[in-house]
Amino acid sequence: MTTTDALTTDRHLFTVVYHWRDLTDALATRPTTWPPTMGIGTVSAREADEEEREAAGYRAQALRLLERHPNQPGWTAAPLRLDVLDTMLTVEAGLIELADQTAAAVQHAPITPAPPRRAWPTDPRARRTAEADDARRNQLALRQSKDPRRWQYTGQRTAPLAALWLLARTQDVRGPWRPLTDEEQHRIDVVATVSARLVERALDIGDNRARLDIQCPICDGPLDLHGGAGAAPTVRCTACGRTWTQTTETRL
Numbered sequence: 001m002t003t004t005d006a007l008t009t010d011r012h013l014f015t016v017v018y019h020w021r022d023l024t025d026a027l028a029t030r031p032t033t034w035p036p037t038m039g040i041g042t043v044s045a046r047e048a049d050e051e052e053r054e055a056a057g058y059r060a061q062a063l064r065l066l067e068r069h070p071n072q073p074g075w076t077a078a079p080l081r082l083d084v085l086d087t088m089l090t091v092e093a094g095l096i097e098l099a100d101q102t103a104a105a106v107q108h109a110p111i112t113p114a115p116p117r118r119a120w121p122t123d124p125r126a127r128r129t130a131e132a133d134d135a136r137r138n139q140l141a142l143r144q145s146k147d148p149r150r151w152q153y154t155g156q157r158t159a160p161l162a163a164l165w166l167l168a169r170t171q172d173v174r175g176p177w178r179p180l181t182d183e184e185q186h187r188i189d190v191v192a193t194v195s196a197r198l199v200e201r202a203l204d205i206g207d208n209r210a211r212l213d214i215q216c217p218i219c220d221g222p223l224d225l226h227g228g229a230g231a232a233p234t235v236r237c238t239a240c241g242r243t244w245t246q247t248t249e250t251r252l
Contacts, residue, residue: 012196103151110144
C-alpha cells in the first residue's frame with residue numbers, strides 16, 4: 001500500500017471518530033436531503049453499496065427499540081432521524097465486525113494461567129520455585145488479558161473504538177499482534193472508505209455529485225449536480241461548462 005493510500009484510509013477512520021458525536025447530535029435535527037430538489041430533473045438512481053443495503057435490517061431493529069412503552073396507549077412517531085440512525089447502526093456494525101475479524105486473524109492470544117497442580121515438589125526449595133513460577137505466569141496472563149491495546153470481543157464496543165483500533169493497525173502501532181497482510185489492509189481500506197462516505201452524507205459535510213437524467217438544454221451534454229459541505233447546489237454541464245444554481249433554475 002502506498003503512503004497516499006495509507007493516509008487516505010487513516011483520514012477516513014478519523015472522520016468516523018471525529019464526527020460520531022455530530023451524528024448523535026444530528027439525530028434530533030431536521031433532515032436534509034441529497035440531492036436537493038431544484039426543479040430541473042430527477043436524479044439518476046445509484047446502486048447502493050452492500051453495507052447500505054443492510055441498513056434496512058438495522059432500521060427494523062431500531063424501530064423496535066423506539067416503540068413506546070407497552071403500558072402507554074397510542075403511538076407517536078419516532079423523535080429521531082432514521083436516516084442518521086441508519087448510518088450510525090450500519091457504520092458501527094461494519095466497523096465492529098471488521099475489528100472482530102481482524103483481531104481474530106492478527107492478535108496474539110494471551111498466555112493462559114498456570115494449570116492447577118496435582119502435587120507439589122516435596123523439596124521445600126523446589127516447591128517455592130514452582131509456586132513463584134506459577135505466580136509469575138498467572139500475573140503475566142492477567143496483564144496480557146487486560147492489555148488496553150487489545151481488541152475486546154465483549155464489553156464496550158462502539159464505532160469510534162473500532163475505528164481507533166483499526167487506525168492503530170494501519171499505522172503499524174506496536175502491540176500484541178502481527179503486521180497486516182495486503183488483503184487485510186485492503187479490507188480495512190474499503191470499509192473505512194464506505195463508513196466515511198456514509199457519515200459525510202448523513203451530516204452533509206462531504207462533496208457530493210450526482211448525474212441527472214436530463215441533458216443540457218444548450219448542447220445536449222450530460223448534467224452533474226454538485227453540492228454538499230455547505231455549498232449551494234449547482235448544476236454543471238460537463239460538455240459546454242454552463243452552470244445553473246437555484247436562482248437560475250427557471251432557465252432550464
